[in-house]
Amino acid sequence: MKHTLQQIFRSGKFVTGFSIFTALLLIVIFYPLIVRDDPLANIGQGTFFPPGVYVNVYDSINAPPYILNLSDAAAKRVASKLGNQERKDLKEWLVAAGIPEDEIDITDTAKLLDLWEKNYDPTKNIPGMTLARQRYFQRLNASLQGILSVEGITIANPNPQTGALEAVKTVQQADYVNISQVPNVRVLALGTDNFGRDVLTELVKATGVSLQIGIVAGIIATLIGLILGLLGGYVGGTVDDIIMFITNLFIVIPSFVLLILISFSIGQEKRGAFTIAVVIGFTSWVWTARAVRSQVISLRVRDHVNLSKLSGHSIPHIIINDILPYIASYVVMALILQISSGILAEAGLSILGLGPRTTEVPTLGLMMNWAMIYQAQILGKWWAYLPVLVTIALITFSMNLMNTGLDQVFNPALRE
């Protein structure tokens, strides 16, 4: 046993896969201990906030200001509102409005804005311009208001008696806050999803749930496959014929069709993550049964098994002591593959809208399903689907690497 383990951990592929998988597992276990937020809490009001550090504006205004005189601050401020694209757009409008092209210099901010202010008229109808484009110019114009101002902004409160605004504070352009003095800062490393949930926290929880689904499905499938394979292979005769008949039937009938039919019939209300895992397990045992059976058949006639039979050992004794140890490595490999295909099956089902019901737990498939229903991929909200895809790929990739590594250890013909 010790020797086998040593050999396994000498396989580069296995170690790589094992490391990736362990890293994922550690994150799933330890992240919730550090970040104790509810993974399904809708914190964002609105959909798909981009990843970043969110600093509370109210708290920043009330935090002690520090004056930093940075020479490029004004330029950066202008650039954030008036990038290259916006400058070109301004020029496009001005040209369309009849300003000679050589009078417009998009590199000179002051002149360009001056020209814009003088000529822009939101009501002016430019031939061939769509309404959406007109609205865009109206928004752009609004965002450019006061862009070159050097004054600060005055914060005012309404007087409770008269309702008139009274200045409370003035925020200067050179004022800075120290983030550590702002009490409310939230890091959304992967932004929020369509419901306004923190994607990272949700993803970690979903990975955990999906792994559990995979493991439950894998164990069920492997157990059924193992038992049927042992029965068919060792007992033989009519039992074997019946088992082989059923196995061959289920091999050609696509398992996802069964999955779809069963999941749909169970109904949305009764579909929990565990139920889905059990259903996946019950529809994916076929390969294991077939392979175990053929291995058992070749083992059954070996000398040590015959010797055991002659010594009068019972069938369970022979199976446990003389057969199982020889197929153990294969069963472990099959289990690994079953877990990974179980996770994929859940994802596929969820994309069809037949996954676990959505209210209790996130799974990787459900996150994918939500992202796709809200068209994250078309809107360019990569943080809603790409991390999920990468996680699925990492899980299945790491498991397959482990499997290939094991295969090379136990099947000398495949060694390089």
Next chain:
Amino acid sequence: MSKGYFRYFLNKLVWLFITAVFAFVLNFILPRLMPGDPVAAITARIAQGMSNSTGMKEVYEQYATLFGTNRPLLEQFFLYVRNVLQGNFGSSFSQYPRPVADILKSSILWTIGLQFPAIIVGWLIGNTLGALAAYLKKGFDKVLMPISIFISNFPAFGMAIILMVIFAVDLKWFPTSGGYGFDMIPNFSWDFIVSVIHHYQLPFWSIVLIAIGGQAIGMRSMSIYELNADYVKYSRFLGIKDSTIVRYVFRNAMLPQITGLALSIGTMVGGALVAEIVFSYPGLGYTLLNGVMGQDYPLISAVTLIITIMVLLANFLIEIAYGLIDPRIKAAQSE
């Protein structure tokens, strides 16, 4: 056709029949095994917002007769089989009163046209690459294998989404969804065919890429196994040309790959259906999604049955072709 092959053919044909009957039984029995009255559940969904109780009762009875749930189970089954064989799948709930058969007719060709060529092309490219990796080893193998393993583990919908984001959303080379331009009506004009080909590319290549990965890995290990076989060493010893040996080797390695294709075609079709959904391709996958979304039981049941029958037929055809090239079956024929 020789006698041996005829027997093989007959054997496979009987097996096709048995599996088809079994598929019918499963499709029939699985939803009925579930607790509760399916017709009541369905009519409850249909009749949502309906205040007229006689109307609801009528809807219930209409569906009860349609599915024949008021008759004994065995009779129901024969009724079901008879209806299906006549191409009568009932009316769709979500697109009432359009018959399910009509919806299927418009989507089945899209799926066959997309998946059949994609799986074949993926299988061919995958096997060629796998064989090359086994034969050339070194650099090619070192690069190809990790990529193949990674790709083959990638879910089909993931590949579809990534291709879509890169080539449709960012580069705008191809459309993001549909089987043809949304402003067109299917006809045989030149514009329409161009539009179909244009919409075809991304779904096609996402299925091909997934198929390549898995096939390349299988072919590589098969070829390595064969390259180490005794007959190869013996042929080398006899001084037979390398190219001739390679031909023997890959022919032998190919045979299990054909069986592999027959056995994995179900899984492949499953993945491809989900890829169809990502691209809103007007095939069976998208129809299935619509069925699930609209809680359209007759549609789902018909789609799953059609998919199963398609997979069984594909399986049968592959095995028939396999019988033609496998030397062992050929040998049995000449006996």
